[in-house]
Amino acid sequence: MVVTACALDVEAAVTATDAWVRGTVPAQRSTGAFVTLQSTEDTRLVGVASPIAKSAEIHESDMANGTMRMKAVDFVALPAGKRIELKPGGYHVMLLGVVKPLGAGDSVPLTLTLEDPSGKRSTLDVEAAVRPLGR
Numbered sequence: 001m002v003v004t005a006c007a008l009d010v011e012a013a014v015t016a017t018d019a020w021v022r023g024t025v026p027a028q029r030s031t032g033a034f035v036t037l038q039s040t041e042d043t044r045l046v047g048v049a050s051p052i053a054k055s056a057e058i059h060e061s062d063m064a065n066g067t068m069r070m071k072a073v074d075f076v077a078l079p080a081g082k083r084i085e086l087k088p089g090g091y092h093v094m095l096l097g098v099v100k101p102l103g104a105g106d107s108v109p110l111t112l113t114l115e116d117p118s119g120k121r122s123t124l125d126v127e128a129a130v131r132p133l134g135r
């Protein structure tokens with residue numbers, strides 16, 4: 001699925017592809033969401049929201065002393081023309097307070113908030129397919 005946001009007064013067009021969310025088990029309240037983004041102009045991903053989660057944070061994973069850790073970051077830079085992959089082990093969206101189990105066949109609406117260098121914000125709606133655990 002390809003979604004492109006293009007506001008009339010902003011030159012940047014951001015394309016989102018391969019959006020997916022990791023499936024959950026019944027008691028699980030958080031999970032990761034992933035998407036590949038490409039912008040025609042320098043842009044930043046500054047926020048994410050979803051109706052299936054109480055909140056969402058942008059996280060970055062890194063290895064420290066052989067352990068995978070993650071921390072919240074304020075944004076992900078989307079340099080002009082560069083494909084930026086949010087993926088396991090790298091940048092990802094953390095969905096927190098997930099309100100229902102997510103399984104195969106479900107899809108999760110995500111609203112991405114983008115900010116151009118002048119600070120002007122726009123949103124991009126993406127539908128992310130759930131990938132069952134273990135794949």
Ligand SMILES: [Cu+2]
Nearest residue numbers: 059070093094
């Ligand atoms: Cu995370």
